[in-house]
Amino acid sequence: MKTVAIIGGTGHQGPGLALRWAKSGRYRVIVGSRDAAKAQAVADSLNARLGKRLVEGMHNADAAAAADIVVLTVPYSAHLATLESIRAQLKGKVLVDVTVPLQPPRVSHAYIPPAGSATAEAQEFLGEEVRVVCAFQNVSATHLSQLDEPLDCDVLVCGDDKDAKAEAIALAEAAETRGFDAGPLQNAVVVEGLTAILIGINKRYNADGAGIRITGLP
Amino acid sequence: MKTVAIIGGTGHQGPGLALRWAKSGRYRVIVGSRDAAKAQAVADSLNARLGKRLVEGMHNADAAAAADIVVLTVPYSAHLATLESIRAQLKGKVLVDVTVPLQPPRVSHAYIPPAGSATAEAQEFLGEEVRVVCAFQNVSATHLSQLDEPLDCDVLVCGDDKDAKAEAIALAEAAETRGFDAGPLQNAVVVEGLTAILIGINKRYNADGAGIRITGLP
Numbered sequence: 310m311k312t313v314a315i316i317g318g319t320g321h322q323g324p325g326l327a328l329r330w331a332k333s334g335r336y337r338v339i340v341g342s343r344d345a346a347k348a349q350a351v352a353d354s355l356n357a358r359l360g361k362r363l364v365e366g367m368h369n370a371d372a373a374a375a376a377d378i379v380v381l382t383v384p385y386s387a388h389l390a391t392l393e394s395i396r397a398q399l400k401g402k403v404l405v406d407v408t409v410p411l412q413p414p415r416v417s418h419a420y421i422p423p424a425g426s427a428t429a430e431a432q433e434f435l436g437e438e439v440r441v442v443c444a445f446q447n448v449s450a451t452h453l454s455q456l457d458e459p460l461d462c463d464v465l466v467c468g469d470d471k472d473a474k475a476e477a478i479a480l481a482e483a484a485e486t487r488g489f490d491a492g493p494l495q496n497a498v499v500v501e502g503l504t505a506i507l508i509g510i511n512k513r514y515n516a517d518g519a520g521i522r523i524t525g526l527p
Numbered sequence: 528m529k530t531v532a533i534i535g536g537t538g539h540q541g542p543g544l545a546l547r548w549a550k551s552g553r554y555r556v557i558v559g560s561r562d563a564a565k566a567q568a569v570a571d572s573l574n575a576r577l578g579k580r581l582v583e584g585m586h587n588a589d590a591a592a593a594a595d596i597v598v599l600t601v602p603y604s605a606h607l608a609t610l611e612s613i614r615a616q617l618k619g620k621v622l623v624d625v626t627v628p629l630q631p632p633r634v635s636h637a638y639i640p641p642a643g644s645a646t647a648e649a650q651e652f653l654g655e656e657v658r659v660v661c662a663f664q665n666v667s668a669t670h671l672s673q674l675d676e677p678l679d680c681d682v683l684v685c686g687d688d689k690d691a692k693a694e695a696i697a698l699a700e701a702a703e704t705r706g707f708d709a710g711p712l713q714n715a716v717v718v719e720g721l722t723a724i725l726i727g728i729n730k731r732y733n734a735d736g737a738g739i740r741i742t743g744l745p
Contacts, residue, residue, distance in 0.1 A: 419714045421639070449743060461742040465724065492727040496637045499720035506683065506717055507741075509710040516744045523728060524679040524738040525667060 312337040313480065314376035316369050317383035317391060319351040322407055325453025326380065326445065326484065327355055331363035332456060333483035339365045341372030343394075348372070358456065373398035378476050380405045380445075381431070385412075388427055392434055399439045403473040405480065406431050406497075407445045409504040417509030419502030428467065428497035442468030443497040444477040444488065446504045449518030453484075460484060462520025465491035465500045489523060530555040531698065532594035534587050535601035535609060537569040540625055543671025544598065544663065544702065546573055549581035550674060551701035557583045559590030561612075566590070576674065591616035596694050598623040598663075599649070603630075606645055610652055617657045621691045623698065624649050624715075625663045627722040635727030637720030646685065646715035660686030661715040662695040662706065664722045667736030671702075678702060680738025683709035683718045707741060 313330055315323045318340035331338045340355070342348035345368040352366030373379050373395040379402055383391045388408050392399075408427040412420045424430040428443035435441060444466045452460055464481035466474045466488055474490050481488025491500060503521065510519045531548055533541040536558035549556045558573070560566035563586040570584030591597050591613040597620055601609045606626050610617075626645040630638045642648040646661035653659060662684045670678055682699035684692045684706050692708050699706030709718060721739065728737045 417710050419717050452743065489728055490731050491724045492635050496720065496724055499637050499717050499724055502717035506709045506714055510707055510741060513708050514744055518743040520742040522740045522742050524740050525670065525736045526732055526734045
């Protein structure tokens, strides 16, 4: 069984992903935080919801070290600093970057970082020893944590390594939704920016977790 | 009744849009082309399908001059040249730009023009006298022309003028689908780039017209 670590896993997106992946029984799941005690507390509360001790809590670096697949769910302002803090532990692994480069307070405006996307920044920063893909930016934290309801949002996965994309697609399936190969890392700008559009749609159309589905498939 | 002109309307996307809008009975519909005879021939064939003379064919500039709302459906390589050819006729009007900045042969890679998007290029080129919005990039030409089948693709509309966005949303509704205010012109990069992702999904998943739906609405 592969181990997935969710770095910054005590924030908005992390706990819901941890719940879904733990529930699937397909992964060993670790929630990471800068504060190991906080990670443990969040893991405890998730385990209470699951009715089983399935999720572990660790310091971010320990979580990354223990993982086969590392998932990053931090605010954009903490993106590069967090990557720096787990750089040594990422070597040779797959990094699934969930970061959306939002520029508060204009969180419904798509912002394009100089490298092209947050995912491209991560890949540039980490170099070729880490295979970076983007995924899960469009799935609402609200819906992720509603364990009894199926996710009604597809996961678009971008990256330059096919095997790494397959890992992220498998994670989407373990969360009981669909994952799609959405092309090269260059396309991450679209998937990240779509989150800004969905945040705007939430506000304008009074939704609390707009998402997307791909239509027109055979 | 408002008049909508589809510039470059004899290509892939234009005829299907013309069919849907003519069928709705909500607009006078003109198909434009650089070649007036070709525009007329396409209008004739659409009218044959509709069983009524509803669509007119004209030279692009005449079509734009006659219209309240101008819709642009040309390949990216013809984008600025076409805008130049109808610039005088666009003043004071709404331009709905359907152009996707694809860079053949890499049509499944999202390309970002220097201005940020094709729509932003159009707005910069035309200046404040024309209100530019983007819409309809994600709707497949194949499905548009299948008049008997409802469109299974939402239309994301970006622009900096709320009334202009409302015109595009009304056009989406006339095509029997949903249009969403997807935020400022700055977000057009996402909607345009999503088409590259959908083209890639068509190839990888053997679809001929992948689209998107917004989920999670109240």
